[in-house]
Amino acid sequence: MHSRWIEGNDIRLLENGEEFFPRVFACIANASKEVVLETFILFEDKVGLQLHQVLIAAARRGVQIDLTIDGFGSPDLSDDFIGSLIDVGVRIHVFDPVKRLLGWRVNVLRRMHRKIVVIDGEVAFVGGINYSADHLADFGPAAKQDYSVEIHGPLVAEIHRFTHMALAQGHRYQRPRQWWRNRSSVRNNVQGQPHVGTAAATLVIRDNGHHQGDIEKHYRIAIRAARKRVIIANAYFFPGYRFMRELRRAARRGVDVRLILQGEPDMPIVKIAASMLYRTLLGAGVRIYEYCERPLHGKVALMDDEWATVGSSNLDPLSLSLNLEANVIIRDRGFNQHLQERLEHLMRHNCKQVQREDLGSLHGLELVRSFVAYHFTRRYPAWASWLPRHVPRLLPALTDRLRPVLNHGGKE
Template sequence: MERRWIPGNQFTLLENGEEFFPRVFACIANARREVIVETFILFEDKVGMQLHQALIAAARRGAQVDVTVDDWGSPDFSEYFLSSLKEAGVRIHAFNPGPRPFGMRPHLLRRMHRKIAVIDREVAFVGGINFSADHLGDFGPEAKQDYAVEIHGPLVAEIHRFCHAALAEGLRYAGPRRQWWRWRKQFRTDPGQLPHSGPAEALFVTRDNRRHLDDIERHYRIAIRAAKKRILIANAYFFPGYRFIRELKRAARRGVDVRLILQGEPDMPFVKTAASMLYHHLLRAGVRIYEYCERPLHGKVAVMDDEWSTVGSSNLDPMSLVFNLEANVIIRDRGFTQALAANLDQLTCDACNEITLASLGELKGWSLVQSFLAFHFTRRYGAWATLLPRHVPRLLPPAPNAGKAVPAAFAGLKERKA
């Protein structure tokens, strides 16, 4: 089903955990009816523990609370962490859990990478920020730079419907005792649209392995083709499809100011090798490339001209564009787009190094061979892997890690409860 533009929304840009976590936790603290959270990573650190307590408090007030995590991204929970959620009535689901022979997850290439929260069907959050302390500045040099949005308006109902449908689909294949039909009933009796809250038109765009295989990348390409003045993309892992690269080069050659903000220090050396060929290719076409060097870049945002922008969980690499379950919002609003553009411009000035052909040097000899092989393998392995069977995703309760100790911050809570 083709996504539709929904008018009447209000978006607030949230940068890093310092802005994101307080807003999410405040909304959960005020929840009266329902809390839905989807996240790739949930750790038992100070952020995870804050979420844990907020969810328990909401459930005890009578709200229905559902949390979905990815089994690979969030593999280790203590028994106390899970049992205390269950006792309060929180329903926590793991995407594709199962045995790990030799410590490896069989379905590693099919991950639930979305980051979504919906509270009381009145406010939603979408972005790239996980519930972990490495999204806070005090984490140190490895703290991530990232973005999310807070959403009010009719788009919240669309996101809410999607989350209920995802729960229904995942629980359907988890076994008869999971009573997945409860979510189907809630999904079908959804009470309709919400009143307008602002001037923004928006799309909620997702990627899955069944019906929406390339929606996010396709909307990027449409916007790039339509751009007349400016394209600014900040993305942690940038190895898009050949058509995407071709559209960027065409935009630069017709006079559009095309700028990329990419990772200066990727966590895999292989990525740096592959990027060398991509950098030469784009720079020769007139694309300007900046590397963010202050700390790890984890953002997935973009601005096109004066009114188009996107924030979400999807990188522009084969993992996100071919395998992962992702979610982005695409926004048509001059005010929000200008705010995001100003933020990225400031990031470029304060914390980025511009990459030039002169600074890269010439690719030749063994360096050229390495870069060529790494780039084309990175681009093509996604297509090869799609030949593998596509299993049906399941949602099941996560199993506790029996060897994991109760975090110190929980020990006092457990003693007081006893």
């Protein structure tokens, strides 16, 4: 774990698409030099089409644009959608593009799950919000609850450097190097950025090379250091043994530990295992709140009065052991307090607190199923390291009408 704390940042919490999309689209509309954007999901709906429009407009006025999407998360973009971006010079990169096998998507594991935007090297966005209409309340009961941050200050240079390293390494098809190398040049870039706020912050990534456990380690260190409170809101919560041990220890030493989790998990194994997970945590004094208003997609947390994190990483086997993820970790009292207020509002108005008596008792086959699912899910992060690792391949997006040209030496 080699992340560096950088002082002097201004970091603003953005809640849901209503706050996130207008800010990102406005910054892209004002871009003069460059836009680098990574996302797991880009759908061709009203949000994706609005992004499409602002990217095309920026490219036409000479802005260099690199758009990276995941081959599993964004599989159904039309030739017209992609081709019109390529026509104006947008460089589209696809992580792990694999053709369907008998109609099934087989590139399920090790996804590019990051959501990052850097504009002109001056402003960055990091979080969990994808470019799809289901992040807006008017989508209906299935609209997602989620978060991102807008960043100004010296940390932007670090995020900017990381996005370019990811592009370069991906197209060379090599295993990730330590992206903070050449520290002198990074340090010079950071020193050239003005201090604009009070937040110290760091970008923490998870990859399949040198940073396989960094995000989880930051969580565990912060939980171990907590003396007053731990609040975690996470859509898919099934961490490994060490993470669970730190939570139980914190609660037993008197820390107010609260979890905001999905009321209706969408994976059957999680539903089965949750009963034992809840029993283990409640028995140690952890308070659990199920978010019932709509699907929870957030990946945020805070500890005590200063530490907070917002990012793309769930606390489950996929995010902790397989996916490419990015979180920003922040030390700032003002940000921590604002996030705490928003999460406490969620718990008061949109959550149901789980009580021990609500769980009932487990008997027979139900007990066996819960036990097996619980221990499989918690041990899976360790087992996942045995699975084959994708080198983070990036390929240029192609449309059917462009492939013949490219195959005969045409320019991208």
